[in-house]
Amino acid sequence: MKGITKNIAIALLCAVSSGAFATTTPATDNTPQEAYDDITRSLDDLHPITFQAPAEKYKLLVFIDNQCSYCSTVVKNVKKYTDAGLTMSFLTVAPKSIRDSVIEDMGRVWCSTDKTKSLQQAMAGFLPDNDTTPACSDLVTRQSALADRLGITVTPVMVVVEPETRTIVGSQPPAAILAALKK
Numbered sequence: 001m002k003g004i005t006k007n008i009a010i011a012l013l014c015a016v017s018s019g020a021f022a023t024t025t026p027a028t029d030n031t032p033q034e035a036y037d038d039i040t041r042s043l044d045d046l047h048p049i050t051f052q053a054p055a056e057k058y059k060l061l062v063f064i065d066n067q068c069s070y071c072s073t074v075v076k077n078v079k080k081y082t083d084a085g086l087t088m089s090f091l092t093v094a095p096k097s098i099r100d101s102v103i104e105d106m107g108r109v110w111c112s113t114d115k116t117k118s119l120q121q122a123m124a125g126f127l128p129d130n131d132t133t134p135a136c137s138d139l140v141t142r143q144s145a146l147a148d149r150l151g152i153t154v155t156p157v158m159v160v161v162e163p164e165t166r167t168i169v170g171s172q173p174p175a176a177i178l179a180a181l182k183k
Contacts, residue, residue: 035150039159046143048089049115051078057085058181061159063093063147065102066109066122068155075123084174090119093155094144106140107132 030038039061048061060081064071074081074088081088092110094102105127112118112128122128147157160181172180 030150038146038149042142042146046091046146047110047139048091048143049109049119050087050089051082051116053082053085053087055085056087057178058160059087060089062088062090063143063152063155063157063159064090064123065093065095065098065155066105066127067098067102071156072123072125074156074158075120078120081174084178086174086177091143091146092140093147093152093157094140095153095155099144103137103140103144104132107136110139111136 043061062074064075075090078088092102092106094106105122108128108130109115109118109122111132112130118128150159158177160177
């Protein structure tokens with residue numbers, strides 16, 4: 001996600017059961033510019049797992065956890081998103097109630113040799129055979145700390161790299177996301 005310019009703001013997409021689109025910011029003390037600055041300052045060091053769109057229209061930073069069924073659906077359908085022009089870069093959120101197990105499980109994903117394949121398998125319920133290392137666990141902990149600083153409390157949340165801040169609420173297919181972002 002290098003080459004992101006300073007004038008780009010963020011938008012959040014929370015996958016929940018309602019299908020409403022809204023134009024509000026998340027519940028956090030950060031301004032959109034502060035959140036954007038935190039993301040751009042932190043992102044390279046957090047090593048997101050990226051699925052590149054062949055004809056990119058938008059970049060999405062997606063916060064997930066491996067015990068979230070909506071997150072599994074997003075990862076399972078990642079090809080539909082990338083085919084629609086949505087580059088998807090994934091980071092982990094470790095909710096407090098399941099923090100240790102998510103850090104352990106997702107650390108194994110970030111320690112694997114084929115991270116994209118391991119992420120897809122982990123989100124389908126099949127964790128990689130390898131163990132995590134302290135460095136991989138620390139990486140997942142730092143990814144989750146970014147989510148905490150941004151006020152992300154549900155998953156998945158997609159941060160849309162765009163020139164306008166919007167919150168899109170709902171488990172939306174790629175076409176609905178594209179239609180909302182074009183408005």
